[in-house]
Amino acid sequence: MILSQRKALMLPPLQLAYIGDAVYTLRIRLRAVALGLNMHQLHRYTTRYVSATAQAKALEALMEGLTDREMELVKRGRNTHARHSVPKSATSAEYAAATGLESLIGYLYLTGQKDRIDTLVNLIDDRINAQEN
Numbered sequence: 001m002i003l004s005q006r007k008a009l010m011l012p013p014l015q016l017a018y019i020g021d022a023v024y025t026l027r028i029r030l031r032a033v034a035l036g037l038n039m040h041q042l043h044r045y046t047t048r049y050v051s052a053t054a055q056a057k058a059l060e061a062l063m064e065g066l067t068d069r070e071m072e073l074v075k076r077g078r079n080t081h082a083r084h085s086v087p088k089s090a091t092s093a094e095y096a097a098a099t100g101l102e103s104l105i106g107y108l109y110l111t112g113q114k115d116r117i118d119t120l121v122n123l124i125d126d127r128i129n130a131q132e133n
Contacts, residue, residue, distance in 0.1 A: 002112040011110075013080040013103045016073070020106030025050050027121050048128060052090035055098035061127035062101075062120060070104055077103025 008016070025046070032045040048054055059074065066074065078100030090098070108117050 001110065003110045005111050008107050008110045011107075013073075013077040013099070016104075016106035016110070017077050017080075017099045017102035018106065019109055020102035020104065023109045023117065024055075024102060024105045024121070027117065031121075031125070049124065052095045052098040054128075055101045056090070056094035057131075058124040058127070059097045059101040062123055065123065066104075073104045073107050074100035077101070 003011075028046050028049040029042070032042045035045070037045055049058070063071075063074075078096045080099060080103075105117060105120070108114070108120075
């Protein structure tokens with residue numbers, strides 16, 4: 001399903017984040033499988049990227065390279081409050097930042113900007129690998 005940018009912008013940020021969470025997780029899992037990792041390694045690799053804490057760090061690494069519209073989407077997602085509690089493994093600020101990243105990914109996916117998603121995920125991967133080495 002591809003939406004116009006106008007229609008995608010009318011969706012609530014949490015709906016964008018809902019889609020973005022699934023898309024981001026799938027992209028990371030596909031990368032892990034492509035690396036030929038065993039099941040234990042798949043889980044460890046994936047959790048480096050998909051926790052709220054990891055997504056908050058990923059967003060921080062991307063901020064300077066985002067367009068104005070992308071920044072607007074991140075801010076909308078970050079400033080939206082979910083009606084459920086924040087996971088114990090993350091602070092409320094990390095959870096909000098993760099929601100901002102997921103909102104952006106959801107918008108990009110729904111508007112057919114899969115190349116941009118790939119670019120952002122590659123940047124995230126580069127930054128995480130650089131921090132660990």
